Amino acid sequence: MSKQVFVVIGAQGSGKSTQAERLAKRLGFTRFESGEILRGLALKDEHLRDFLKTGNLLTDENIAVIVERFVEDNSSATGFVFDGFPRTITQGPILKQLAEKYGWKVVGVNIVISDETAKLRLSKRVSVVDGKETVRDDDRPxxxxxxxRVYHERTEPILSYFKENFSLIKINGEPDRDAVTSEINAVLAHLLDG
Structure with a gap:
């Protein structure tokens, strides 16, 4: 039996990480959150930390190695929820190769918000470090x-790849997170039962 894999796609501030976490928990799937994994790696690597602070993305080859290692380390998972991979059109074939290699059924979940909503949400997002509220480096205006800009130029094109190679559902990410979760659950209940 093939494993189900969901890929949550959306701009920063769309709530994709929150929704990916909720989806993984609901289904009992293992979650791959690229930002969290990269921030963890950056704690050990000053060069990577400085590179990520600029807002740039890693190469496809680097991401492929990280994802493949994660999948192999979690081979007993019942399914996966990917958040932040694939992020570019050139990473689409990497996902397709993994899907073919591991026998995955892949569904993209595209959470759509306006840039204005993204900016507003990110301007309010804070992290707690050493008991103090602070803005994450990657949330500076x-x-x-x-x-x-990178999302629109490099990530949005992956949507057409999903339409051609996998299933893709579109979710309105403008409402509050609970309403978005409800919409995702309703759409996926129909998809998984069908």
């Missing part, structure tokens, strides 16, 4: 602008 100039980095948010760059990341949204």
């Amino acid at each position: 100039e980095i948010v602008e760059k990341r949204l």
